[in-house]
Amino acid sequence: MKKLIVFCLMSLFMYACSSNNNEKKEERTYAEESAPAASDASTYDPHRGEGKFDKVEVGEKLDVSMANDGKVIADLKCASCHKMTDEKLVGPGWKGVSERRKPEWIMNFITNPDAMIDKDPELQAQLEICLVRMPNQNLTDDDARKIYEYMRQNDGVK
Amino acid sequence: MELKKYLLTGLAAATLLSTFQACKPKGAGEAVSGGAAEKAYVAPGKYDEFYNFVSGGFSGQLSVYGLPSGRLLRVIPVFSLDPEKGWGFSEETKPMLETSHGNVPWDDLHHVQLSKTDGEYDGKWVFVNANNTPRLARVDLTTFRTAEILELPNSGGNHSSPFITENTEYVVAGTRFSVPVDGESGDVPINTYKQNFRGTLSFVSVNKENGNMDLAFQIETPGVNYDLSRAGKGVSHGWFFFSTYNTEQANTLLEVNASKNDKDFVLAVNWKKAEEYLKAGKGKKVTGLKYAHNKYDEKSHTSKTEFKTETIVLNAEELEGLCYYIPCPKSPHGVDVDPSGEYIVGSGKLAALIPVFSFSKIQKAIEGKQFEGKFGGIPIIKYDAALYGEVEKPGLGPLHTEFDGKGNAITSFFVSSELVKWNIKDLKVLDRVPTYYSTGHLMIPGGDTKSPDGKYVVAYNKITKDRFLPTGPELSQSAQIFDISGDKMQLILDFPTIGEPHYAQAIRAEKVKDKSVKIFKIEENTNPYATKGEKDARVERKGNQVHVYLTSIRSHFAPDNIEGVQLGDEVYFHVTNIEQDWDMPHGFAVKGARNGELLIMPGETQTLKWVPDRIGVFPFYCTDFCSALHQEMQGYIRISKKGSNVPISYSVGTNLPKEGTN
Numbered sequence: 001m002k003k004l005i006v007f008c009l010m011s012l013f014m015y016a017c018s019s020n021n022n023e024k025k026e027e028r029t030y031a032e033e034s035a036p037a038a039s040d041a042s043t044y045d046p047h048r049g050e051g052k053f054d055k056v057e058v059g060e061k062l063d064v065s066m067a068n069d070g071k072v073i074a075d076l077k078c079a080s081c082h083k084m085t086d087e088k089l090v091g092p093g094w095k096g097v098s099e100r101r102k103p104e105w106i107m108n109f110i111t112n113p114d115a116m117i118d119k120d121p122e123l124q125a126q127l128e129i130c131l132v133r134m135p136n137q138n139l140t141d142d143d144a145r146k147i148y149e150y151m152r153q154n155d156g157v158k
Numbered sequence: 159m160e161l162k163k164y165l166l167t168g169l170a171a172a173t174l175l176s177t178f179q180a181c182k183p184k185g186a187g188e189a190v191s192g193g194a195a196e197k198a199y200v201a202p203g204k205y206d207e208f209y210n211f212v213s214g215g216f217s218g219q220l221s222v223y224g225l226p227s228g229r230l231l232r233v234i235p236v237f238s239l240d241p242e243k244g245w246g247f248s249e250e251t252k253p254m255l256e257t258s259h260g261n262v263p264w265d266d267l268h269h270v271q272l273s274k275t276d277g278e279y280d281g282k283w284v285f286v287n288a289n290n291t292p293r294l295a296r297v298d299l300t301t302f303r304t305a306e307i308l309e310l311p312n313s314g315g316n317h318s319s320p321f322i323t324e325n326t327e328y329v330v331a332g333t334r335f336s337v338p339v340d341g342e343s344g345d346v347p348i349n350t351y352k353q354n355f356r357g358t359l360s361f362v363s364v365n366k367e368n369g370n371m372d373l374a375f376q377i378e379t380p381g382v383n384y385d386l387s388r389a390g391k392g393v394s395h396g397w398f399f400f401s402t403y404n405t406e407q408a409n410t411l412l413e414v415n416a417s418k419n420d421k422d423f424v425l426a427v428n429w430k431k432a433e434e435y436l437k438a439g440k441g442k443k444v445t446g447l448k449y450a451h452n453k454y455d456e457k458s459h460t461s462k463t464e465f466k467t468e469t470i471v472l473n474a475e476e477l478e479g480l481c482y483y484i485p486c487p488k489s490p491h492g493v494d495v496d497p498s499g500e501y502i503v504g505s506g507k508l509a510a511l512i513p514v515f516s517f518s519k520i521q522k523a524i525e526g527k528q529f530e531g532k533f534g535g536i537p538i539i540k541y542d543a544a545l546y547g548e549v550e551k552p553g554l555g556p557l558h559t560e561f562d563g564k565g566n567a568i569t570s571f572f573v574s575s576e577l578v579k580w581n582i583k584d585l586k587v588l589d590r591v592p593t594y595y596s597t598g599h600l601m602i603p604g605g606d607t608k609s610p611d612g613k614y615v616v617a618y619n620k621i622t623k624d625r626f627l628p629t630g631p632e633l634s635q636s637a638q639i640f641d642i643s644g645d646k647m648q649l650i651l652d653f654p655t656i657g658e659p660h661y662a663q664a665i666r667a668e669k670v671k672d673k674s675v676k677i678f679k680i681e682e683n684t685n686p687y688a689t690k691g692e693k694d695a696r697v698e699r700k701g702n703q704v705h706v707y708l709t710s711i712r713s714h715f716a717p718d719n720i721e722g723v724q725l726g727d728e729v730y731f732h733v734t735n736i737e738q739d740w741d742m743p744h745g746f747a748v749k750g751a752r753n754g755e756l757l758i759m760p761g762e763t764q765t766l767k768w769v770p771d772r773i774g775v776f777p778f779y780c781t782d783f784c785s786a787l788h789q790e791m792q793g794y795i796r797i798s799k800k801g802s803n804v805p806i807s808y809s810v811g812t813n814l815p816k817e818g819t820n
Contacts, residue, residue: 076691138738
């Protein structure tokens with residue numbers, strides 16, 4: 001019986017050899033769409049997050065019209081799960097978020113949630129509490145900036 | 159015991175030997191076992207090379223498989239209700255199944271045609287036919303959903319369809335069953351087939367931009383059965399070829415009475431000439447018809463039915479040069495045009511040879527009036543004057559032919575249950591393989607285009623028998639993939655299919671996959687019942703109609719507590735999925751609903767009508783697992799007696815439990 005097992009293992013090994021040599025197969029199938037260029041966890045910057053925003057220009061004063069636009073977008077796409085107070089609904093309340101987090105981190109997270117949930121230690125801790133991954137709500141860069149301004153307004157910036 | 163040990167050791171050694179062989183370069187003529195698995199294997203996470211759109215036959219739906227893996231990717235509901243996806247059950251999709259007969263919940267989908275530009279698949283749309291209540295449908299390949307369904311007047315069984323011209327100028331619909339024209343004049347004795355029954359060929363134009371179909375004109379011909387058809391291409395662009403049977407014009411026991419003639423006809427239609435006649439006003443406007451035209455709009459997520467009443471008819475017997483018959487043995491099924499457009503292959507399903515006609519000879523025969531009389535006023539071209547040659551003794555019961563792009567044709571044989579490869583030029587048989595069992599249609603990716611992708615041929619079999627584990631009296635139908643990259647056809651995979659697969663087509667994945675829609679933008683949703691954000695979620699009473707404007711997102715509905723609805727009310731749940739992430743549909747079901755569920759794509763609004771039949775509190779919930787808290791995604795609606803003074807109220811998260819005990 002032992003011999004049989006050895007034989008089978010050898011067969012498996014030989015099979016692996018044959019499939020490695022099969023160049024034709026490589027031509028035939030496509031790789032799945034490559035994920036957006038992702039750094040591994042060791043190079044992840046927990047202050048900036050991961051995404052397209054490196055440096056967000058934020059004015060001293062509130063841009064009121066931007067904040068108003070941000071409210072309209074947030075009511076449609078975010079308010080089902082986030083309150084403006086510090087009360088947790090599905091996700092955490094927004095009160096104070098613009099003080100706790102850099103604008104780059106917020107805008108990267110709301111436009112690229114899946115990649116960040118997979119890497120950010122604090123987001124992973126948050127997921128253990130909420131148990132629902134924040135959905136990607138397909139926000140444009142402009143949407144994200146306006147929502148950030150609305151968060152600032154909510155945190156008392158005038 | 160000892161013997162068993164030897165056997166096992168022997169088996170292992172054999173396995174080892176065969177795996178050593180796998181390391182060697184492969185020849186073309188391997189047996190089924192050698193390398194077959196590798197050729198059909200698509201590793202987990204890898205994509206297939208082709209989308210294969212396969213008719214769902216009497217399921218009325220269109221299935222999508224990956225090739226070469228044979229994996230089922232999707233079933234697209236077209237002509238039949240689909241409670242799984244809410245198709246035909248949601249208020250938004252009900253109009254799609256509307257016809258002049260009323261709402262028809264089922265049909266028999268036979269043939270599949272990918273839209274073409276310059277004779278090649280362009281990856282925009284798939285057209286399919288309804289064989290029972292004559293209709294054409296267009297499926298949009300950005301959404302993989304049915305976008306449009308057009309009913310056909312003056313027709314009885316749309317079988318010879320939905321074949322298309324090389325730039326998708328027209329989709330045709332030839333009636334399988336000739337019938338008297340629509341209207342009260344159709345009240346005639348059945349045995350006046352020869353006098354009163356007409357074979358109508360519908361030419362439906364397709365808008366290049368949005369794909370919208372329009373019945374451009376119909377050609378009226380003598381009553382026969384139309385089976386299949388193909389457009390000319392290249393040199394024969396401008397012509398269409400229809401196979402006919404029952405040229406005996408029998409109206410009873412066709413099994414015997416429609417199999418008497420040694421030859422039936424291929425009808426050649428000069429559709430460019432038809433356009434000239436139309437321009438010259440030779441068409442006869444027919445009014446007083448009724449046929450449905452249903453369109454689905456992906457912005458409002460709603461469909462509409464428009465009833466049409468007119469068409470223009472060209473009479474093939476009166477208009478010279480429009481139609482010619484070519485004799486073809488015997489009860490032809492397929493009539494297939496090779497990549498160059500020069501050769502037209504008739505497949506007489508009761509014949510033991512394959513005639514190949516030459517387009518240039520047909521043109522010369524018409525010029526030289528090489529006719530052998532007329533049938534119902536239409537000239538019959540002499541067989542020999544149209545014939546390029548015959549494939550001798552190819553097999554029994556040829557049905558359908560596709561082309562490999564290397565100068566060869568492959569024909570399916572139902573009676574002798576095989577595929578036969580032959581050379582178009584010298585008409586010599588090159589190879590044959592058995593199929594399990596009794597192939598109907600076959601398909602080579604791009605096999606009806608100007609440049610076929612001659613890598614695989616798939617046989618769609620009518621009989622399954624012992625090919626899969628038994629599942630009672632009925633077995634799933636089966637398809638078989640053959641590698642045709644070498645000289646010999648090699649079977650590499652069997653896979654089961656839904657309904658009965660008739661024709662199918664396959665397109666390279668890259669022509670479709672990157673155009674696939676992932677979400678519907680919620681900002682662009684123009685459904686009148688859309689709820690744009692939770693703050694607009696509400697309940698409105700309008701007489702005895704109660705409209706519930708619901709939102710869904712992982713993982714709750716808003717509102718989820720609803721009161722003030724009474725027995726006798728009709729409740730409309732308008733559910734807007736405000737998710738904007740790919741592959742995040744939510745479902746909606748409510749207890750006692752006598753229709754189906756809703757399955758709402760991200761950004762979409764769909765409506766379920768619910769008429770409560772008793773007093774009580776009814777739960778509703780999300781049916782499509784959406785998150786770790788999916789099981790919590792639920793709500794309640796309270797039904798009070800008629801005339802109750804419970805006011806309409808609704809909320810989410812605020813109607814907190816009353817304290818105290820019962």
